[in-house]
Amino acid sequence: MNAFRFQTVPTIVVESGAARRLGELLREQYPARTRLCVVTDGFLAQSGLLAPALDNLAAHGWDVTLIADVIADPPEHIVLEATARAVAARAEVVLGLGGGSSMDVAKLIAVLVPGGQPLQEMYGVRKVTGTRLPLVQMPTTAGTGSEVTAVSIVTTGATTKMGVVAPQLFADLAILDAELTRGLPRAATAATGIDAMVHAIEAYTSAHLKNPVSDMLAVKALALLSRNLLPACDNGNDTAAREAMLLGAMFAGQAFANAPVAAVHALAYPIGGIFHVPHGLSNALVLPHVMRFNAPAAADLYAELADVILPGTTGSAGAKTATLIAHLDSLVLATGIPRTLREVGIGEADLPRLASDAMLQTRLLVNNPRPVTEADALAIYQAAY
Ligand SMILES: [Zn+2]
Numbered sequence: 001m002n003a004f005r006f007q008t009v010p011t012i013v014v015e016s017g018a019a020r021r022l023g024e025l026l027r028e029q030y031p032a033r034t035r036l037c038v039v040t041d042g043f044l045a046q047s048g049l050l051a052p053a054l055d056n057l058a059a060h061g062w063d064v065t066l067i068a069d070v071i072a073d074p075p076e077h078i079v080l081e082a083t084a085r086a087v088a089a090r091a092e093v094v095l096g097l098g099g100g101s102s103m104d105v106a107k108l109i110a111v112l113v114p115g116g117q118p119l120q121e122m123y124g125v126r127k128v129t130g131t132r133l134p135l136v137q138m139p140t141t142a143g144t145g146s147e148v149t150a151v152s153i154v155t156t157g158a159t160t161k162m163g164v165v166a167p168q169l170f171a172d173l174a175i176l177d178a179e180l181t182r183g184l185p186r187a188a189t190a191a192t193g194i195d196a197m198v199h200a201i202e203a204y205t206s207a208h209l210k211n212p213v214s215d216m217l218a219v220k221a222l223a224l225l226s227r228n229l230l231p232a233c234d235n236g237n238d239t240a241a242r243e244a245m246l247l248g249a250m251f252a253g254q255a256f257a258n259a260p261v262a263a264v265h266a267l268a269y270p271i272g273g274i275f276h277v278p279h280g281l282s283n284a285l286v287l288p289h290v291m292r293f294n295a296p297a298a299a300d301l302y303a304e305l306a307d308v309i310l311p312g313t314t315g316s317a318g319a320k321t322a323t324l325i326a327h328l329d330s331l332v333l334a335t336g337i338p339r340t341l342r343e344v345g346i347g348e349a350d351l352p353r354l355a356s357d358a359m360l361q362t363r364l365l366v367n368n369p370r371p372v373t374e375a376d377a378l379a380i381y382q383a384a385y
Helices: 018-029 042-047 051-059 076-088 100-112 185-202 212-234 240-258 263-275 279-309 317-335 346-358 372-382
Strands: 011-014 035-041 063-070 093-099 133-140 152-156 160-165 173-178
Touching: 011 018, 011 240, 011 317, 018 051, 018 173, 035 042, 035 051, 035 076, 035 100, 042 063, 051 063, 063 076, 076 152, 093 100, 093 160, 100 133, 100 152, 100 160, 133 240, 133 346, 160 263, 173 240, 185 212, 185 240, 185 263, 185 317, 212 240, 212 279, 212 317, 240 372, 263 279, 263 346, 263 372, 279 317, 279 372, 346 372
Parallel strands: 011 173, 035 063, 035 093, 093 133, 133 173
Antiparallel strands: 152 160
């Protein structure tokens, strides 16, 4: 067996209704602290969904600074402004409460507040040098798995996305409350759920850091996600389906935090960066085409995943791979989200720019089971068009 290292968040609480006793849970975790910075987005802050959590925080003596201006694909200035507010509030604990963007910003606030290292020097793998503030994550979507990853994605400049990847970004505590995901609309449920499936698939086929623990988590994640995606889309109040999706997304997050994602994400980032297509949808648009491209190198692994999602599938590894891709295609079709780049407003003339931008994602492309050239990327976009 190849030597490997596996890291994850030390404490995980999975509890429906946990948000209603958030103050109590944080008091247990940090008995001597009081100043809490809650990082979320404007929609959640105005929705009333957070009110029970905020009430319970106050009841347990937490002095809360609410930073509610996180937007999707957060640009650098949002991160820096939020950090300045956390510094002014003398925050002692940071809580990310929302989708991937809110949790990603919370991670960066936690490492930026102690000071000493500018954000620009943190981009890349293991570039963060200092410590961080205590950090808690609480997702309101079942997709990014950001609550258990050590990655934070920032939009730099006009359209490019860069990642900070460092062990300091693992939180102390992740709290999963499926009640928080019940209000998520169908399209967002579908896109975030497919993102989580992509995390599991790419972790399982990751070129260098694939390991037995990530494999086990990816398999469990895919079983949960593939069976519960449509029930969660069809009935947003299906508690069992929502819980299964949240758990599956976390397992996938734990898997890819250690066996990193690859070309699906590398090709999805320019779609989000240039055209502001949500992350999960960007992944869904390129997924089947990247899998077809990868099949010559990854068919044996895809066949193992086909056995998980579609027990009883027969035939060669190539045949099982084709069945798996067709099944994933049919899942996406059934959710009703767009399936082509054209449907999200991308023109054929834009494809070369997407391909050249995708080549910048070297951090991800190195993990792909098959090397991707710019010509390959262009062909994949053309197939997705
Ligand atoms: Zn993703």
